[in-house]
Amino acid sequence: MxxxxxxxxxxxxxxxxxxxxxxxxxxxxxxxxxxxxxxxxxxxxxxxxxxxxxxxxxxxxxxxxxxxxxxxMPEEERNKQMVEMELEKVNKLEKGNRELEIWMAMNHFIAGKPLNDLQFTDLKEMRRMIEEKLKEFEANIKSWKEELAKMNQLLGAQPTVAGENIQNVMQMVPWSMWDVPTKSS
The missing domain is CATH 3.40.1810.10 (Transcription factor, MADS-box)
Known part of the structure; x- marks a missing residue:
């Protein structure tokens, strides 16, 4: 309770x-x-x-x-912890901003705009983020299949999802400019 x-x-x-x-x-x-x-x-x-x-x-x-x-204790030492905490916050915000920039670049590319302004490190980061998202999608699909199998088993029905192809899955994925993660996500 x-x-x-x-x-x-x-x-x-x-x-x-x-x-x-x-x-x-x-x-x-x-x-x-x-x-x-x-x-x-x-x-x-x-x-x-x-x-x-x-x-x-x-x-x-x-x-x-x-x-x-x-x-x-010297004042410098007293303030050290506070500064370290602020730096940690700044680093977290910078990382979030960097990811947003990469997402925006990806969405621009999907919309047909060239990737001329990106550096090699940006492209590597974009690849990492795409691979991370794909793993996340694969995990979601696996869990949905398991859930569906459990529900079908409870209902005594035959499983309806056997061999989904990747095109059906990709159609379910929202790949648009509006799918940019925000600070709240």
Whole structure:
């Protein structure tokens, strides 16, 4: 059974606020696994309206030590992780843009326009993308055949798809200018 989606809004009821805080704090404090799994130094400080002292995780002395270590770290080192994450995002966007450019070139070629502006590396990339799509189509066709065979078996009928030729399959494939992948796909 799935859980009901929690609506994030201020809780007016004080007792439900306290109960929710207790549960969430307990769950949050169990997040020590990230230390073990990723070998990352982590800590947390959580203030409660009902306590004079904050909760610290893993413990107060470790939190103090990590904060001092962070303060003593050169600013360049502190910002290094943020820069690396941004570079990762940029690389992902560049790769997506590159694929869109290749798709557009393919669609232009299909529409009858020449491939004069493309470099050899562009053509190799186009080939790789076409081969990737063909593998994807072959996998889809195989799964459709298996599904159809299962349905026919359940119905007690003879399989209707035995030896489809590639032309029938290619007619089902949308090869048009409008089949350019978008950011959402």
């Amino acid at each position: 799935t859980r009901k989606k929690v609506k994030l809004a201020f809780m007016m009821n004080n007792s439900s606020q306290k109960a929710t805080f207790r549960k969430k704090r307990k769950g949050f404090m169990k997040k020590y696994e990230i230390n073990k799994l990723c070998d990352v130094l982590t800590c947390a400080i959580m203030y409660s309206p009902n306590k004079s002292q904050p909760d610290a995780w893993p413990d107060h002395s470790e939190v103090r030590r990590l904060i001092e270590q962070f303060k003593n």
